[in-house]
Amino acid sequence: MDSIKSEKFSNCVKEMHKFAETYVQQTNTFFSIDPSVTSVIIAGLATYKNQYGVPLCPCRNYHNEEAEIELNYWICPCVSMRERKECHCKLFLQSDDSSASESQKINLDTIYKNL
Numbered sequence: 042m043d044s045i046k047s048e049k050f051s052n053c054v055k056e057m058h059k060f061a062e063t064y065v066q067q068t069n070t071f072f073s074i075d076p077s078v079t080s081v082i083i084a085g086l087a088t089y090k091n092q093y094g095v096p097l098c099p100c101r102n103y104h105n106e107e108a109e110i111e112l113n114y115w116i117c118p119c120v121s122m123r124e125r126k127e128c129h130c131k132l133f134l135q136s137d138d139s140s141a142s143e144s145q146k147i148n149l150d151t152i153y154k155n156l
């Protein structure tokens with residue numbers, strides 16, 4: 042996949058990695074016990090960031106990405122996360138979620154391994 046090799050995409054992965062680690066701390070949420078889940082979601086955010094300049098939620102199907110961006114609902118962190126701490130992608134998990142780890146860190150190499 043060419044986008045994996047591009048420097049622009051790589052920078053988006055780093056940016057989304059930093060965002061996720063910062064936001065998980067700000068919201069006192071946690072990453073998944075399965076690092077591949079966290080990695081795939083961060084990579085998905087980076088893919089949209091690379092393509093459209095904003096990180097649309099990667100767990101949804103869109104008929105029209107540009108229209109979704111205009112609506113500003115599913116740009117991460119989405120409205121349900123901002124208002125209710127509900128991340129249906131399982132990127133940001135509350136401590137009582139059975140999928141939650143105790144970690145607010147993920148290694149960048151782990152994300153690259155799951156691309």
Ligand code: SF4
Binds near residue numbers: 117
């Ligand atoms: S559900 Fe919301 S907070 Fe979770 S990854 Fe998607 S946009 Fe981000």
